[in-house]
Amino acid sequence: MSATSSSPLSPVTGAAGPAAAEAPLEWHERLALRAQGGPSELSAILALAAAGGDLVDFSGGFPDTTLYDTDLLGEIAAKQIGTRPEVALQYASNWGLPSLREALRADIARNQGHVPGEDELMVTSGGVDALTLACKAMLDDGDAVLVEAPSYLGAFNVIRSHGGEPVSMRNDEHGLVPASVREAAEAARAAGRTPKFVYVIPDFQNPSGLLLAEDRRRELVDLCRELGLLLLEDVAYRDLAFDGSYLRSIYEIGPDVTVQTGTFSKTFTPGTRMGWACGPATVIRAMAEAKTNTDQCAGALGQCILEALITEGHYAASLPRIREAYAARASALVGAFEDRLDGLATWTVPEGGFFTWLDVPGVDTKELAGVGIENGVAFVPGSPFFADGRASAQLRMSFSRTPAERMAEGVDRLARSIERLRG
Amino acid sequence: MSATSSSPLSPVTGAAGPAAAEAPLEWHERLALRAQGGPSELSAILALAAAGGDLVDFSGGFPDTTLYDTDLLGEIAAKQIGTRPEVALQYASNWGLPSLREALRADIARNQGHVPGEDELMVTSGGVDALTLACKAMLDDGDAVLVEAPSYLGAFNVIRSHGGEPVSMRNDEHGLVPASVREAAEAARAAGRTPKFVYVIPDFQNPSGLLLAEDRRRELVDLCRELGLLLLEDVAYRDLAFDGSYLRSIYEIGPDVTVQTGTFSKTFTPGTRMGWACGPATVIRAMAEAKTNTDQCAGALGQCILEALITEGHYAASLPRIREAYAARASALVGAFEDRLDGLATWTVPEGGFFTWLDVPGVDTKELAGVGIENGVAFVPGSPFFADGRASAQLRMSFSRTPAERMAEGVDRLARSIERLRG
Structure with missing residues (x-):
C-alpha cells in the first residue's frame, strides 16, 4: 500500500457518490504516515512474552507480581x-x-x-x-x-x-x-x-x-x-x-x-x-x-x-525484600552463564535492576532469537536497542520474572541455540 | 520571550564554556513552539473548579462521586x-x-x-x-x-x-x-x-x-x-x-x-x-x-x-440510579432558569448528560464569566468551544455536581451578573 496514493477525499474505488459505499473504504492509506508501518519491535516482544507455553522467558522488563503484599x-x-x-x-x-x-x-x-x-x-x-x-x-x-x-x-x-x-x-x-x-x-x-x-x-x-x-x-x-x-x-x-x-x-x-x-x-x-x-x-x-x-x-x-x-512507610519498607529477590535471580542467572556460556558469550554482571547484556561474537542475535524460540528460550536481540538499527551481536536478558530454578535450563537452551548457529 | 531566539546549542548568556553555567539556563525558549504559549483554557477551567469557597460551580464536566457504591x-x-x-x-x-x-x-x-x-x-x-x-x-x-x-x-x-x-x-x-x-x-x-x-x-x-x-x-x-x-x-x-x-x-x-x-x-x-x-x-x-x-x-x-x-452486572444496574440523580439536577436547574432568566437568556433543555447551553444575547460571556466569579457563580464562556475562537454570547453550564438546592442561588447570581453587565 503506497503512502502517497489517492487523496483521502476521493473514494479509493474512483467514482464519487453513494455507489462508492458498496466497496468498503480502505483505511490503511488514510492513516498518518508514521502509522503505516508494521507493529513496532516492542509490540513483537510483548507478543512473545504472552506466548507462554514451556518457554523460558527472558524477554520483557516485567516485575514479579508474587513479590507484592x-x-x-x-x-x-x-x-x-x-x-x-x-x-x-x-x-x-x-x-x-x-x-x-x-x-x-x-x-x-x-x-x-x-x-x-x-x-x-x-x-x-x-x-x-x-x-x-x-x-x-x-x-x-x-x-x-x-x-x-x-x-x-x-x-x-x-x-x-x-x-x-x-x-x-x-x-x-x-x-x-x-x-x-x-x-x-x-x-x-x-x-x-x-x-x-x-x-x-x-x-x-x-x-x-x-x-x-x-x-x-x-x-x-x-x-x-x-x-x-x-x-x-x-x-x-x-x-x-x-x-x-x-x-x-x-x-x-x-x-x-x-x-x-x-x-x-x-x-x-x-x-x-x-x-x-x-x-x-x-x-x-x-x-x-x-x-x-x-x-x-x-x-x-x-x-x-x-x-x-x-x-x-510501606513502600520504603518493601524495597529490601524486593531487592533480595531480584538479586537472587541475577545471581542464579550469572551462575548459569558461568557454567554454560564460557567461550560462547560474555555478559555484564548486574548490581541492580532487571537486565544483563550479552555479547555473542560473530552471531546475528536477530537470527539467534528465532532459533531460541524454537529451542524454548526468549530474549530480545540487540539491534532494536540502537536508534540507528545497527546489526548487533548483543542481546538483552531480563531476569526479573524468571524463577531461579529455571535459569539453568533457559541458559542451556540459549547455549544450544548459539552452538547450532555456529555449526 | 521570542520563539525564534538563539540556537538551543548556545547558552542564552552568549559566551560558551563553563562560565556560562553561572547564569541559569532559560528553558522557555528551548521548549517546543506549541509549548511556549500560556496554559490552555481547559487548565483555567480546572483551576476555577478547584477554587472552592462559596462558589456555585457549574464549570467542569465532573461526575458526582457521591453516586458511587x-x-x-x-x-x-x-x-x-x-x-x-x-x-x-x-x-x-x-x-x-x-x-x-x-x-x-x-x-x-x-x-x-x-x-x-x-x-x-x-x-x-x-x-x-x-x-x-x-x-x-x-x-x-x-x-x-x-x-x-x-x-x-x-x-x-x-x-x-x-x-x-x-x-x-x-x-x-x-x-x-x-x-x-x-x-x-x-x-x-x-x-x-x-x-x-x-x-x-x-x-x-x-x-x-x-x-x-x-x-x-x-x-x-x-x-x-x-x-x-x-x-x-x-x-x-x-x-x-x-x-x-x-x-x-x-x-x-x-x-x-x-x-x-x-x-x-x-x-x-x-x-x-x-x-x-x-x-x-x-x-x-x-x-x-x-x-x-x-x-x-x-x-x-x-x-x-x-x-x-x-x-x-453492577455497571448496568447502577445506571438507572445515576440517570435519576442527574435528571433531578437538570430539572432543578431548568426550573431555576424559568424562574429567573426569562428575558435574560435562552437555554437548551437537556434530556441527558451533564450540560445545558445558554444564549445571552448582546453579552460577551468571557466578560460575564469574570463578573460571575465576583458574584460567586462559575460557568464556562462559549468562545473556547469554537475551534476558531469566535466571540460568543453563549455559555456552558454543567449541572452534574451541583446540589439541587444550590441551583436557584447559582442562577440568581448568574442573573444578577447579566443584569450588571447590561446596566
Whole structure:
C-alpha cells in the first residue's frame, strides 16, 4: 500500500457518490504516515512474552507480581475508596494530587540531596507517559534527541511518534561516554536537526544493566550546561541496587539542567500507571500542560494507593525484600552463564535492576532469537536497542520474572541455540 | 520571550564554556513552539473548579462521586488484587486485557446493534487518550479534523498538539448540520489541509447538551462514506439519557466508516482512566500501536475492576440510579432558569448528560464569566468551544455536581451578573 496514493477525499474505488459505499473504504492509506508501518519491535516482544507455553522467558522488563503484599494493597485500595471517594474516584489535577506530590517530594529526599520545589514536580501515568510529555514539551518536528547506544527501545518510538529523531551517542563497557554528547550534538546539527535533550538511564540501564559512575554523571551535567541541553534522567531502576546503595543522581548534581523521570512500575506495580517528573519549573509546567491533551490526568485511585504506601512507610519498607529477590535471580542467572556460556558469550554482571547484556561474537542475535524460540528460550536481540538499527551481536536478558530454578535450563537452551548457529 | 531566539546549542548568556553555567539556563525558549504559549483554557477551567469557597460551580464536566457504591467498589478492588494479582498488578497488553475487551464487546451489545469483532476494539486510558490515539494514528502535520461548532474544547487541544488543525463545521439548534461536513472539507482543502476525520459527539453533546437526531446520523454516515472520511463518534454521555433510551449510534449505522470512543469517566469513575475505542480493524490496530508509545497500556487494576463491574452486572444496574440523580439536577436547574432568566437568556433543555447551553444575547460571556466569579457563580464562556475562537454570547453550564438546592442561588447570581453587565 503506497503512502502517497489517492487523496483521502476521493473514494479509493474512483467514482464519487453513494455507489462508492458498496466497496468498503480502505483505511490503511488514510492513516498518518508514521502509522503505516508494521507493529513496532516492542509490540513483537510483548507478543512473545504472552506466548507462554514451556518457554523460558527472558524477554520483557516485567516485575514479579508474587513479590507484592496483596493483602496490604487490597486493604489500602478499599480504604482509599471508602474514606475519600471524592478524591480517589474523581478527576485529578493534570499535575497530580497535591498530597501525592508532597509525598513524592519527601520520597525523593529519601535518597537524593536535592528536593524539587512545589512547582517542580508532577505525577505522570508511568515512565512512558513522562517521556511522552517531555517530547510534547520540547520537540518541534525534526528536532533531535541524543540517546545512548544501546538504550531503551521504547523511548525511540516515543521520540519518533512526536516528530523527533533519536541520534546515537556512544557507550563503552562502563556505560555512556560523556564526551560523545558533544559529538552527537554536532552530528545532529550537521544533519539539520536541533538537539533538544539527552536521554539517559544512569542506574542499571536498560538494556545493559550498567551503573553509570559518578564522575561521568558530573561530566555529563557540565557538558549539557555548556551546550544548553536538557538532560532527561530516567531513574526507573534507581531503587533496585541489590545492596540498597545509591549513587548521586544526575538531577541532584545538576537540577538546573535535568528533568528526572521515575516510575513505580518496577518496584510497586505497573497496574496503576504511576510515575513522576521533576525538574526546572518551566519544563515541568509545559509537561503538565501537555498532560491535559494526552490523558488529562493520572488515575486518582492509583495516586491515592501510592500516596498511602509512601506516607505509611510501606513502600520504603518493601524495597529490601524486593531487592533480595531480584538479586537472587541475577545471581542464579550469572551462575548459569558461568557454567554454560564460557567461550560462547560474555555478559555484564548486574548490581541492580532487571537486565544483563550479552555479547555473542560473530552471531546475528536477530537470527539467534528465532532459533531460541524454537529451542524454548526468549530474549530480545540487540539491534532494536540502537536508534540507528545497527546489526548487533548483543542481546538483552531480563531476569526479573524468571524463577531461579529455571535459569539453568533457559541458559542451556540459549547455549544450544548459539552452538547450532555456529555449526 | 521570542520563539525564534538563539540556537538551543548556545547558552542564552552568549559566551560558551563553563562560565556560562553561572547564569541559569532559560528553558522557555528551548521548549517546543506549541509549548511556549500560556496554559490552555481547559487548565483555567480546572483551576476555577478547584477554587472552592462559596462558589456555585457549574464549570467542569465532573461526575458526582457521591453516586458511587463505595462499599462495592472497595470490595471488588480488594478481591481483584487478592485473586488475580498476576493480572491486576502487571503490565497489560497495549490492546487491553482480553477478558475486559470481551466484556466491553458484550456491553456494547447491550445498547447497539453492531458489535465490534475481536480485532476491532481496544481499551484506552479514558476518552482524551482515545482521541490522542486517533490523532497519532490518523494525522500528519497540518492535516485537518472537522469539528462541531461548538464542540468539546479539550479535543481542539489534543488535535493541535498532534500537528492537526480543527476546522469548524456548522451546528444549528438541533446540533450538527450534516451538509456542513462537505463545506468544511472543502474549506480545509482550500486552505491546503487534508481533512482526515470528523469529530462528533451525538449524545447530549458537550457543550450544547443536544441529542443528534437519527436522520442526521444517517446523513452523516452517507456523506462521510462518499467523501472517504472517518467519523470519530465520542459517546461519553450515551448511557446518560434521563429516560434510559438510546438512539442508534453512528457506529451502528456506519461501522465501516466510524471509530467510536467511549469513556467510563462519566458513569463509573474518572479515577481509573478507563475508556475504549472500536472501529475498522486497520484504524484500531494503528491506535493500539500508538498506545505503546503514549502510555504503554491502560492500568490493569482499573481494567480488572471495570471488568468485574460489567460482567457481574453492577455497571448496568447502577445506571438507572445515576440517570435519576442527574435528571433531578437538570430539572432543578431548568426550573431555576424559568424562574429567573426569562428575558435574560435562552437555554437548551437537556434530556441527558451533564450540560445545558445558554444564549445571552448582546453579552460577551468571557466578560460575564469574570463578573460571575465576583458574584460567586462559575460557568464556562462559549468562545473556547469554537475551534476558531469566535466571540460568543453563549455559555456552558454543567449541572452534574451541583446540589439541587444550590441551583436557584447559582442562577440568581448568574442573573444578577447579566443584569450588571447590561446596566
